[in-house]
Amino acid sequence: MVQTYIKAEEKGVDIGQNTLPGLLLRNAEKFGDSQVALREKEFGIWQDVTWRGYLSHVKYFALGLKSLGFCDDDSLAIIGDNRPEWVYAELAAQALKGMPLGIYQDSILTEVAYVIDHSDASFVVAEDQEQTDKVLDMKDELPKVRKVIYTDPKGMRAYDDPLLIYFPDVEELGREYEKEHPGAFEESVNRLTPADVALIAYTSGTTGKPKGSVLTHSNMLKMALNLSEVDPKLQGDEFVSFLPLPWIGEQMMSISSALAIGFTVNFPEEPETAMTDLYEIGPNVVFSPPRVWEQLSRTVMVKHLDASAFKRFIYRLCMPIGYQMADFHFERKEPSLGWKILYGMSYLLLFRALKDRLGFSNIRSASTGGAALGPDVFRFFHACGVNLKQIYGQTEISGISCIHRADEVDFTSVGAPIPETEVKIADPDPEGVGEIISKSPALFEGYLKNDKATEETILDGWLYSGDAGYVTENKQLVCIDRIKDLMKLTSGARFSPMFIENKLKFCPYVVECCVLGHDRNYVTAMICIDYNHTGKWAEEHRVGYTTYTDLASKSEVYELIEKEVVRVNRFLPEAARLAKFVLLYKEFDPDDGELTRTRKLRRRFIAERYASEIEALYEDTDQVHVESEIQYQDGKTTTIITDLHIRQMKPLEEYELEAERKWWQFWKPVH
Structure with a gap:
């Protein structure tokens, strides 16, 4: 049985015969050297690349690959930070009718080897010495790799492996190739069709090995252009590319949308300088996963505590006004003139400077995707005047199914479908909750070398997401959680761990957490403190x-986190309230297998790794002894031996109730 159906009414966009390299040719002809396509910060200076320069790099790198033996349907793997060379390599492989794919730059050796081997990559583009070493260290297990192309020569002088070749040297081979084969690049691009493979996008691998989603040019362009119909991007826009390019969300912006619309993509100098560089650019478009928005809100909340007494007073005076205006917006209520005046004053006193400090002064389109963002973070940014919207989708549908419309932002939902996209709820229960399924021209071709998984995921042209959700009366999609992650207590009460986790992560001192309770008598949590922010708090007190282990064991830190747990419990049904929690001795880490490379919890692995800690949370004890081995990115290991304290929460009524009234409620309310 399939029920509850929503479909975008907007007309879809006809992409004609366009492909991604075809759009690059079009943009280079249209804009030439008059408009900047890419910009990279190097040695503290922003370096511009025009559309003509963009095309030149792609063209000669493609011809260089061809001279090295790159053929139709060959795979090219790319690993490294976001750099212009990444997009040059990706577009070059596409132009030769090859299949590019990305590998997360913080992947460990075995993860790198798995993706390269699984994709049959014959060429690898590695950014620097670190990434090159990952491939060379595993080369005996990667016999199909014919060349490793490095882009940063620092530290590479003594390397003499015949597999290695420098990126500019490949471009020089391309120039020589063109002399003997004039027009070869253009001929190769012109033979492409929208149905050709444009990208192999590997999923995050929450339940096992990542799967390679095969996406075509048509998939990626349909998604980009249909999204732009309801969340417009403009040719003059600036975008900062700082999220990993293997992630479909970053591909959606830095490759598909940038080529289709023609806006400028900026690459930070280093991942660590991304926020500073974003401030310098002042982008018009920002798209980030929840962890970035959570980190930004935590940083603001902590930094205001370091400000002068006057600035702290202004912050505490204005933020409640911002929250109230955000609530008016969410509730579709028109604020009174008095509230508009109050917010205008607050904007001048606080929010204008705050947006500028975050780099959001010119922001027009702000969105989050990849996972659900907690309602508290949503309210925070809307209070600041950033019209943040939720995006929903999967890698398998080129990243996007739904998005909030500008005037219909509702933090409880993920919006409505983009044009040419249909969403249904499969096999709903009496309350209308079931599995979210979708259909779109952006639907992928299937998983690479995994027909069984493809058949289980695509049924009658519909993508089965594995997410539980329902559709509201006003046709907005609500995503509750992954179906397999929804939990039920022994009492029969159901709850979403992700919802509770998002509420906890709004705390500036909590960076990650895992909520537990399936088939148990009560709900508990393992919490990872934010080392920087909590450490700063500890120093001030x-x-x-x-x-980290020592800090997380301090009774004062437990008291600090307990106050945040009380705050969260006040918003939860009694059955879903946290009864106990423990502060872990380390953060969850992708290198330890606890998170995916896109920072999603791998709950099954966590349940196995922390089995003793979890059992202690459900026993009559106030501590648990831990001896745990931690593996670093370079393969080295260390053992942590400690005793973890388990904090038992008191009944909610025993905690002192903080004043819930806003400051203006002590006087005559504004009407």
Whole structure:
């Protein structure tokens, strides 16, 4: 049985015979050297690349690959930070009718080897010495790799492996190739069709090995252009590319949308300088996963505590006004003139400067995707005047199914479908909750070398997402959680761990957490503190500590986190309230297998790794002894031996109830 059906009414966009390299040719002809296509910060200076320069790099790198033996349907793997060379390599492989794919730059050796081997990549583009070493260290297990092309020569002088070749040297081979084969690049691009493979996008691998989603030019362009119909991008826009390019969300913006619309993509100098570089650019378009928005909100909340007394007063005066205006917006209520005046004053006193400090002064389109963003973070940014919207989708549908419309933002939902997209709820229960399925021209061709998984995921042209959700009366999609992650207590009460986790992560001192309780009597959580922010708090309160493990064990830190758990419990049904929690001795880490490379919890692995800690949370004990081995990115390991304290929460009524009234409620309310 399939029920509850929503479909975008907007007319879809006809992409004709366009392909991604075809759009690059079009943009280079249209804009030439008059418009900047890419910009990279190097040695503290922004370096411009025009559309003509963009095309030149792609063209000669493609011809260089061809001279090295790159053929139709060959795969090219790319690993490294976001750089112009990444997009040159990706577009070059596409132009030769090859299949590019990305590998997360923080992947460990075995993960790199798995993706390269699984994709049959014959060429690898590695950014620097670190990434090159990952491939060379595993080369005996990668016999199909014919060349490793590095882009940064620093530290590479003593390397003499015949597999290696420098990126500019490949471009020079391309120039020589063109002399003997004039027009070869253009001929190769012109033979492409929208149905050709444009990208192999590997999923995050929450339940096992990542799967390679095969996406065509048509998939990626349909998604980009249909999204732009309801969330417009403009040719003069600036976008900062700082999220990993293997992620479909970054591909959606830096490749598909940038080529289709023609806006400028900026690459930070280093991942660590991304926020500073974003401030310098002042982008018009920002798209980030929840972890970035959570980190930004935590940073603001912590930094205001370091400000002068006057600035702290202004912050505490204005933020409630911002929250109230955000609530008016969410509830579709028109604020009174008095509230508009109050918010205008607050904007001048606080929010204008705050947006500028975050780099959001010129922002027009702000969105989040990849996972659900907590309602508290949504309210925070809307209070600041950033019209943040939720995007929903999967890698298998080129990233996007739904998005909030500008005037219909509702943090409880993920919006409505983009044009040419249909969404249904399969096999709904009496309350209308079931599995979210979708259909779109952006639907992928299937999983590489995995017909069984493809058949299980695509049924009658519909993508089965594995997400539980329902459709509201006003045709907005609500995503509750992954079906397999929804939990039920022994009492029969159901709850979403992701919802509770998002509420907890709004705390500036919590960076990650895992909520537990399936088939148990009550709900508990394992919490990872934010080392920087909590450490700063400890220093200000004269709490001495040495390491992360030591800081997380301090009774003062437990008291600090307990206040945040109380805050969250007040918003939860009684059955879903946290009864106990433990502060872990380390953060969850992708290198330890606890998170995917897109920072999603791997709950099954966590349940196995922390089995003793979890059992202790459901026993009559106040501590658990831990001896745990941690593996670093370079393969080295260390053992942590410690005792973790388990904090038992008191009944909610025993905690002092904080004043819920806003400051203006102590006087005559504004009407």
